[in-house]
Amino acid sequence: MSAASRTSLRRGASGSSREWNSARVGKVKFADFGYLDATNTSAAVSARKLVSSNATVTLSASLENSSAKERPYSYYGWDLGPGIDSFWPEWTLMVGARASVGSRQYAATDPMFGERRVDTKRRLELSVGNKRWRWRDHDVSLVASLERNNSSIGFYSYRKTNVSVVVE
DSSP states (O other): OEEEEEEEEEEOTTSSEEEEEEEEEEEEOOSSOGGGOEEEEEEEEEEEEEEETTEEEEEEEEEEEEEESSGGGOEEEEEEEEEEEEEEGGGTEEEEEEEEEEEEEEEEEOTTTSSEEEEEEEEEEEEEEEEEEEETTEEEEEEEEEEEEEESSGGGOEEEEEEEEEEO
């Protein structure tokens, strides 16, 4: 997928809040499944506020649109969720938690199942990082997530658990 994006960061007047905004446009091409070829666009905003000397809260929202070559595979959707990060200086430990809900509505009737698809998604994520955890001069953290997608077409419903090591 090739994408052009624009991201901006604005620091609040008090120095205790930040906002991130981004917009992306990209094309996806599938060699053997041309009917899925699409132009994807998305916009996201996130705001972070310092609530104590060692904790921040966030609120994130995003919108997405995908215009596929065939309408049943085109969709629009949204996602919204809060988060919290807490720093524990005695252990140089950063612990974070995020939750989100979202929805995706497809543009036309699914040709295989004979009905229009609507998905709702819930996600929970926990992260743990430590400034002493380093790999080749990069920060390392552990991230675990649980995701559940409920679709109006049961075939597309799923539960997903993911555990990953993030190197930044």
